[in-house]
Amino acid sequence: MATFFGEVLSVYSRAVEEDDYDDLEEENEEDAQIRREIEEKREVHVRWCPEVSKTAESSEHLHCSDLIIAVGPSAAGFISAYVLSSEGWTQVGWASLWNERSRGSSRPDAAPQSGEPSFVIYQQNSCPSVLICQCTCYIAEDQLFQCAEKVFGSLQRRSLNVMVLSDSPLAEYRTPDYLNGSGTPFLRALKTSTYTGNLPCPLLEQPNIVTGLPAAVLSHCQVQRIPAVLFQCFTDVLHPDSVTMETYKPALSCLSASLKLEACPSVEVLHKLTRISDAQNNLYT
Template sequence: MATFFGEIISAYSRAVEEDDYDNTEEEDEDVQIRREIEAKRDVHVRWGPEVSKALESSGNLNTTNLIIAFGPNAAGFISAHVLSAEGWTQVGWVALWNERSRGSRRPDAAPLPGEPGCVFYQRDGCPSVLICQSTAYVAEDQLFQWAEKVLGPMQKRGLSVTVLSDCPMAEYKSPDYLTGSGAPFLRALKTTMHTDALPCPLLEQPNIVTGLPAAVLSHCQVHRIPAVLFQCFTDVSHPDSVTMETYKPILSSFSTSVKTESCPSAEILQKLTRITDSQSNLYT
């Protein structure tokens, strides 16, 4: 700046200092907001009293057979063919929140009845078998958390994981054109430790698996856990008895400790599909 006598001198710019101070405040505020959002999107696994007691005493769950069903048809198949065969008890759930999830928002709260979510079941008198039914949407930034917090407490030795998953027919890639009449059909993808025979063809390249099934398989591959994914490609997005029956060949791959019902009653199937039937009207 020029003085009265024409001398040029340097001067501090208060505007620059104030801008730097404001930017620091904004950065701190952004960091705080980001931390609050991350905390809000945490995945919380809540176990019932018996499972919590087992975790406290041994540090892990002595589960040898874990069956996970992702999607309405996979979950419906498990309900019709497994959970209806004998007494099962709800022993835990996953609480999470994201933009598309309508489940419980409070980590200390149980999922609301009738809303989608993730629930764990254990067979009475057989704690080694655990079933997980998940129909809630899990965002991309929550997938790793979900896999780590669900599979983390389980013993690695002797554990076998079976995953059932629904997938839109539009995501299936094939050199041959497949019309809607070809759906639904089943494909499998397994980890290197899984050596049992498969009741359906392997998933062909260049198809890929995404979402929770991919997160679970990746976790099992890293920890050398035998795991197999049975993915059903279907052209319906709601519970459908025909799509549920597509999973039927995998019943033979379940452990002998899992009692299954090969022919569930029509009443059970109607109950699983009744809600979507009543909402399919164009004018409702």
């Protein structure tokens, strides 16, 4: 072969090249199979109870006027103590998923076990178009958007309003002004362009950002042009307490449907929430 002076040509045996190509092809097929198995295992499954499934199948999608999604221990604790503790709510669905930090099952028909973190969906008996999603389980980054898509995929988008309640450590709040302990906890809001309701708290200031499932839900609603608002509670406590949970009360005034709030939450429910916090804060357990 003609070449210029000083050029170094790499010469390979045809047999070696074919063997290397075959090995590379086998590795690629094996890697692809492993990726498919991992994706199947990490898939999020949303399952509804038979009554709701029949309703959704007959009308293609489940009618929902107000969807409340509570993410985090304080937000979920508020929903448990002030909303779900009153009679008139029924568990109608749940999400089953698996990841490195979850204790749930990856089986699509696996119902959440009592006492374990879970993603559970409740329906108001007197107004079936009002749904509450209570999420206290860890959802990995690669599962966030498919979790939002699976939940919204079963609901009608017409006349749907979404509210997300979430909690965040005070250390993650960015502000040029000094914050003293007397000013916490507090709410900040973030809304989609189609949301036109009045807000009971200031908007979230830059350069603060929202992450996790609340961000995935708000992004989905922004793309699908669904009116949605997020209320983020910034608190300096690690676990739910009565003061932090009460901070969410003004947020429910933005709902188009009226919810009955317990003026005095059940002592049993509050004791259960604080008992979990005490056990996790105990240095000797």
